[in-house]
Amino acid sequence: MVAVEGVGKSFGGTTAVTDVTFSVPRGRFLTILGPSGSGKTTLLRMIAGFIEPSQGEIYIHGKPVSAVPPHRRAIGMVFQRLALFPHLTAWDNVAYPLRMRGFDAAEIPDRVAAMFGIVQLKGFEQRRIQQLSGGQQQRVAIARALVFEPDLVLLDEPLAALDRKLREEMQLEFRRIQQELGVTTINVTHDQREALVMSDEVMVMDGGRVQQLAPPAETYRNPANAFVATFIGVTNFLPAHVASRTGSALRVRIGDLESPARLADPQLPTPPHGAAVDCALRAEHVWLRSGAPADADCSSSGRVMQCIFEGDRIVYEVAVAALGPALIRVIDRTPEAHLLLAPGAPVEVGWNARDLIVFPR
Amino acid sequence: MGASVMLEALEGIRATLWPRAFKRFTGAMLLLPAVALVLVLVAGLAWMGDASLHLLDTETFETGADYTAANYRQMGGQATYWIVLGRSILGAAIVTLVTLVLAFPYAYVMVRTGSAWTRKILLVSLFLPFFIGQVVRAYGWLIILGKEGLLNSLFGILGLGPFKMIYNYPSVLFGLVQYLLPFAVLLIAPAVTAIDEEIELASESLGAHWLRTFRHVTLPMAKPGLVAAALVVFTLALTDYAMPVILGGGTNDFIANAVYDAFFRISDSGLGSAVAIVLVLIATLLAAVILTVLGSGTLGFSAERR
Ligand SMILES: Nc1ncnc2c1ncn2[C@@H]1O[C@H](COP(=O)(O)OP(=O)(O)OP(=O)(O)O)[C@@H](O)[C@H]1O
Ligand SMILES: [Mg+2]
Numbered sequence: 001m002v003a004v005e006g007v008g009k010s011f012g013g014t015t016a017v018t019d020v021t022f023s024v025p026r027g028r029f030l031t032i033l034g035p036s037g038s039g040k041t042t043l044l045r046m047i048a049g050f051i052e053p054s055q056g057e058i059y060i061h062g063k064p065v066s067a068v069p070p071h072r073r074a075i076g077m078v079f080q081r082l083a084l085f086p087h088l089t090a091w092d093n094v095a096y097p098l099r100m101r102g103f104d105a106a107e108i109p110d111r112v113a114a115m116f117g118i119v120q121l122k123g124f125e126q127r128r129i130q131q132l133s134g135g136q137q138q139r140v141a142i143a144r145a146l147v148f149e150p151d152l153v154l155l156d157e158p159l160a161a162l163d164r165k166l167r168e169e170m171q172l173e174f175r176r177i178q179q180e181l182g183v184t185t186i187n188v189t190h191d192q193r194e195a196l197v198m199s200d201e202v203m204v205m206d207g208g209r210v211q212q213l214a215p216p217a218e219t220y221r222n223p224a225n226a227f228v229a230t231f232i233g234v235t236n237f238l239p240a241h242v243a244s245r246t247g248s249a250l251r252v253r254i255g256d257l258e259s260p261a262r263l264a265d266p267q268l269p270t271p272p273h274g275a276a277v278d279c280a281l282r283a284e285h286v287w288l289r290s291g292a293p294a295d296a297d298c299s300s301s302g303r304v305m306q307c308i309f310e311g312d313r314i315v316y317e318v319a320v321a322a323l324g325p326a327l328i329r330v331i332d333r334t335p336e337a338h339l340l341l342a343p344g345a346p347v348e349v350g351w352n353a354r355d356l357i358v359f360p361r
Numbered sequence: 362m363g364a365s366v367m368l369e370a371l372e373g374i375r376a377t378l379w380p381r382a383f384k385r386f387t388g389a390m391l392l393l394p395a396v397a398l399v400l401v402l403v404a405g406l407a408w409m410g411d412a413s414l415h416l417l418d419t420e421t422f423e424t425g426a427d428y429t430a431a432n433y434r435q436m437g438g439q440a441t442y443w444i445v446l447g448r449s450i451l452g453a454a455i456v457t458l459v460t461l462v463l464a465f466p467y468a469y470v471m472v473r474t475g476s477a478w479t480r481k482i483l484l485v486s487l488f489l490p491f492f493i494g495q496v497v498r499a500y501g502w503l504i505i506l507g508k509e510g511l512l513n514s515l516f517g518i519l520g521l522g523p524f525k526m527i528y529n530y531p532s533v534l535f536g537l538v539q540y541l542l543p544f545a546v547l548l549i550a551p552a553v554t555a556i557d558e559e560i561e562l563a564s565e566s567l568g569a570h571w572l573r574t575f576r577h578v579t580l581p582m583a584k585p586g587l588v589a590a591a592l593v594v595f596t597l598a599l600t601d602y603a604m605p606v607i608l609g610g611g612t613n614d615f616i617a618n619a620v621y622d623a624f625f626r627i628s629d630s631g632l633g634s635a636v637a638i639v640l641v642l643i644a645t646l647l648a649a650v651i652l653t654v655l656g657s658g659t660l661g662f663s664a665e666r667r
Contacts, residue, residue, distance in 0.1 A: 048562075048566055049566075050562055050565070050566075069565075069570070070562070070565040070566050071565045071566070071567075071568050071569055071570045073566075075566060076566070076567075077562075077563065077566045079559045079562070079563055080559070081557060081559050083557060083559040083560045083562065083563035084560075084563075085560065085563075085564075085578060085582075086582070087581045087582055096564075096567055096569075096577075097567035097568050100564075100567055100568035100569040100573060100577075101567075101568035144567065148567075148568070
């Protein structure tokens with residue numbers, strides 16, 4: 001449906017996007033996830049046709065589109081700041097693309113009305129944009145981008161400005177509409193939760209380059225590199241050395257502790273004995289017990305340094321003597337314990353081999 | 362320490378002069394200077410209105426005591442006044458149109474350009490004319506466009522001309538456009554700045570090429586700025602004095618020139634006042650027309666549907 005091949009873009013001296021390749025099959029939902037300045041908007045604008053790529057080519061339906069101006073591409077876009085027309089009513093905003101694209105005037109009212117039904121905005125047709133709430137404006141923007149049945153919809157962080165509750169509602173809402181209409185979608189965000197919740201596939205970007213392209217669970221469980229591991233989830237990074245390896249079984253030495261571990265990418269050759277590596281350990285994959293030793297592949301004792309109560313979870317920072325000065329972050333959301341450990345409390349921490357992910361340096 | 366004592370003393374003085382109870386009048390107080398200024402204008406206008414209703418005795422050069430519409434009748438009876446009036450209104454309309462057409466792209470490029478240098482150059486060329494008075498600028502055009510002027514000597518070298526480029530209607534209008542362009546740009550630029558560039562991109566991605574984007578999005582959204590610019594340019598052009606005198610050389614008088622002539626050439630303050638009053642009435646009326654035509658309704662689609 002959409003294929004991006006070796007696309008790059010530089011503005012004068014700065015390179016915004018480097019050698020990006022991916023494709024989105026019809027009806028699928030891809031999210032581009034990356035920190036601020038990683039080139040997400042630039043990439044999206046190249047697909048929309050506002051910016052010309054410096055290298056590479058973009059194909060829609062198998063045809064190269066470099067020479068096609070934005071108004072001739074059948075792409076609906078929801079912008080970072082929505083970009084609704086303030087001088088028109090909600091109805092006229094949604095009817096705009098139909099009029100501009102020369103739809104039969106007789107069928108325009110039906111199409112627009114149907115769209116207001118889909119985004120659940122019936123009764124708000126004659127409102128001015130300023131007379132709508134943030135969430136309602138969002139729905140108008142989505143309706144406007146979808147009403148002309150585009151081949152592809154691009155979302156440039158349109159939900160970022162909403163408060164958390166509304167944002168999570170709109171994420172599910174958009175996913176529902178997207179699946180109902182079966183429209184191919186590329187979404188951009190720097191909110192990892194949004195990426196995991198909404199997408200069929202997640203493409204993680206950093207510094208203008210693709211870091212990983214995989215289904216959400218895959219990017220979470222098997223981060224391709226240290227960047228992806230830090231960017232998605234709360235992750236501890238522990239410098240280590242390879243202690244031993246027998247076949248695929250790997251043991252590493254972290255500080256005074258030796259632990260079984262797993263190589264991030266099993267395709268890669270196992271680093272040699274003694275090689276310096278980085279180990280990623282997600283905060284929610286660390287067991288925390290007060291008193292009894294943790295029932296895990298590797299465990300050690302430590303002391304709570306800080307305790308942050310976040311309601312649905314508790315975040316601890318734990319000093320583990322055997323691991324050196326760095327604090328280990330632990331997320332505890334076990335329901336049965338109802339534990340709230342005060343700073344200074346002695347604890348046992350532990351983890352399983354499959355959760356200690358080794359990245360060669 | 363010293364400062365706080367002083368502030369307290371000041372606060373004490375304020376409290377005696379303007380007790381808390383007066384607080385709700387503070388807004389009205391702040392309006393006073395502006396109101397006073399307007400009142401002075403209205404008083405002057407009232408005086409002129411009164412003067413326009415007395416006839417000048419040509420024997421004694423004293424104004425009569427009786428109220429009469431004779432000045433207005435005399436004006437209406439003289440073809441010259443009708444010609445001057447028509448010339449002024451037509452001229453102001455043409456100048457407004459041309460100025461807006463030139464000012465919009467200027468303001469647009471100035472706001473949207475990605476190059477800091479382009480913006481700087483456009484801004485400086487915009488403000489430079491403000492430092493040079495209108496009269497000096499008009500003389501500048503005389504030097505360039507006159508019979509012995511710069512352009513004609515250049516044409517002379519090429520064996521052309523001399524061409525008569527001043528003391529005609531187009532030269533007056535040209536001078537007015539050049540004089541009023543910066544005002545229009547300054548009034549339009551904020552309106553363009555207020556349009557988020559993403560909105561224009563959105564219009565394009567929704568299927569409108571740049572011309573339709575301009576017609577359906579940029580233009581209607583910039584309308585407040587355009588209306589303000591049209592009002593200012595139109596009234597300034599309609600009531601201008603210097604350009605018709607200098608670039609028209611007395612051959613293409615506007616109403617303000619007629620007022621001047623009545624007051625200071627033939628010393629008939631009654632007739633001068635009458636002409637001035639007519640000018641004020643016409644300017645007000647036309648401004649109201651501009652406001653109602655451009656100021657209400659949108660250029661959007663709402664009327665088209667049903
Ligand atoms: N028109 C431009 N001229 C010069 N540099 C630009 C331009 N547009 C973007 N850049 C640069 O390219 C890089 C990527 O920008 P981009 O807007 O694509 O980031 P982003 O991932 O969308 O960030 P955010 O999450 O903050 O929106 C940035 O370093 C930015 O400064
Ligand atoms: Mg962006």
